[in-house]
Every structure is written in structure tokens, then in C-alpha cells.
Amino acid sequence: MNYKYEIINYDKNLPAKIMYLDLSSETHKTELHWHREPEIIYVVSGQAECPQNGETRTVEEGDFIFFNSEDVHLVRPVTGSRVKLVCVQLSFEYMRMFCKPIDSVIFDVNNRPEAKPAIIDVLQKIAAVDVENDDYASLLHISYVNKIYYLLMKYCICFRRASNSVIIPKRDFSYAKTAIAYINENFKREIPLDEISSVVNLSPSYFSKYFKNVTQVSFSEYLANLRLENAIQDMLTKNSTVSAAAIENGFANVKSFITQCKKVYDCTPAQYKKKLLNR
Numbered sequence: 001m002n003y004k005y006e007i008i009n010y011d012k013n014l015p016a017k018i019m020y021l022d023l024s025s026e027t028h029k030t031e032l033h034w035h036r037e038p039e040i041i042y043v044v045s046g047q048a049e050c051p052q053n054g055e056t057r058t059v060e061e062g063d064f065i066f067f068n069s070e071d072v073h074l075v076r077p078v079t080g081s082r083v084k085l086v087c088v089q090l091s092f093e094y095m096r097m098f099c100k101p102i103d104s105v106i107f108d109v110n111n112r113p114e115a116k117p118a119i120i121d122v123l124q125k126i127a128a129v130d131v132e133n134d135d136y137a138s139l140l141h142i143s144y145v146n147k148i149y150y151l152l153m154k155y156c157i158c159f160r161r162a163s164n165s166v167i168i169p170k171r172d173f174s175y176a177k178t179a180i181a182y183i184n185e186n187f188k189r190e191i192p193l194d195e196i197s198s199v200v201n202l203s204p205s206y207f208s209k210y211f212k213n214v215t216q217v218s219f220s221e222y223l224a225n226l227r228l229e230n231a232i233q234d235m236l237t238k239n240s241t242v243s244a245a246a247i248e249n250g251f252a253n254v255k256s257f258i259t260q261c262k263k264v265y266d267c268t269p270a271q272y273k274k275k276l277l278n279r
Helices: 092-096 116-128 137-155 174-186 193-199 204-215 219-237 242-248 254-265 269-277
Strands: 003-005 016-024 032-034 039-045 048-052 055-059 064-067 082-090 105-107 157-159
Touching: 016 137, 039 048, 039 116, 048 064, 055 064, 064 116, 082 092, 082 116, 082 137, 092 137, 116 137, 137 157, 174 193, 174 204, 174 219, 193 204, 193 219, 204 219, 219 242, 219 254, 219 269, 242 254, 242 269, 254 269
Parallel strands: 003 032
Antiparallel strands: 016 082, 039 064, 039 082, 048 055, 105 157
16 A cells, blocks of 8 residues: 655646546555645546545545645545546646735635535536547646636635634644655555564554554555555566565565465455456
């Protein structure tokens, strides 16, 4: 399970980045990440499970979830299903032209009943754009995204530090970000609890409780899942053997790789690879 900072690159012709995604629970990547730019995820069909700052919400078809700047999050299909999504990643630099103090802003969408239905209406229109067969689809994207910017800035702005403004509380993820960045760089070798807790200057017992509280899984489970996904990926893309994939991705032995795979996917690595290739 990767947990990383992401840099968003925009199409120079659009004031936001728009992606149409079709995800399967069998192949999705569970990468917790955060980025500077706010992001909207709209569920076109299916259901999406969306951990956000340590809490998980299921987003139903026709609804959306909003991630503010540097919210730690991921989006995945509900187990055993597929989900189609529209992802809109917004630009602070674009918004700055209309709101100079944008760096101090967060958007409270859920508590703004005048804005949410209107945003859903725009997202439905974005989802219906025929990007493959319409040479002028980007013109529709520009108009729809500008409507989203308008709704967010007119109705949903809150200031982080203004004493007389609403502040949405956020959990302290600073230790988790440091820890997971370290895990992500070193998962191919043994990482004892004492080592990772010392990286963030916490006691092992306190770190264990803190880590599970903000990520919803234990440190050992998080590390095992990260190794599992990378090992499976090596088997698919590099044609690595089960043994090589296990050792190269930090498992103590092949047995521990197989055990973790059965725990997560209810089959062996070889069986899971075959299942994915036969989809």
C-alpha cells in the first residue's frame, strides 16, 4: 500500500484535469496519497469506497466526494465490483485569479445544500461528454469546470485560520506522512517497529496506536499489503516467479507471500495472476 505525495500536471488548455476512470476491485491500486490541489470524485456507476483522513465513506452512484488540499485519501471500488468515475482535479493557480487568498481556503461542500445539487448536475454533464467522438469536447469541459469553480467559491469557501470563520477539523497526519514515505522507500527490506517509530520520534506502542488510528490498518498489515501489491505487479509485468517476487519485495519467504495473498485475495499468487490475465 503506497502512501505518497502526488504532483498534478494540467492540460494547458483546461483550467482543471479531468479523468474518466473504470476501476475493478480485482486490479485497483490501494495507494493512499495527497496533493496540493482539491479533487472531486463523481461516481457514474457502481459504488466507491473512499478513505479520507482516516475515515472511510462509501460513495453511491450519482454522488461525489470532495478532497481538500492535502487530504490523505484514495478511491477504490467496493470489494467484488467495478466502478466508473469522473475525477476533476482543480487548480489553485487558476482560482487565484479570482480569490487571492486561495492558499488559506478549504471548501466545505457537504454543509452547503445550495451548492451540492448544482455541483452534481455539472458533474453529470461532464460524465456525459463524448470525449472520443467530439472534437470540441474540451469547450464543454471548460464551461462545466468554470461552473464548478463558481459554485465552490461562491458558496463553499471557508478560511483555515480566520477566527470568525468555520474551520473543518483535520487529523494530524504529519507523523503518518513521514512514516509512510519511509516505508515506501524501504519496504523491500525488514523494517522493525522500533526503527519506524524512531523515524517519527514516537514510542513503539504509541506509534502503533497512532498509525492504526489514522490509516485504519496496523503497521505490519500496511507493510504486508504494500509488499503484496508490488510482488503481484512484478509477476504481471516482469513475469517474475513467485519466489523471486516474494524475496525482491521484502517478504521473509515464499510462504509469507502466499499467506498474505490468500488472506487478501483468497487464492495463491499464481492463481491470482492467472485470474487477472484471464479477465
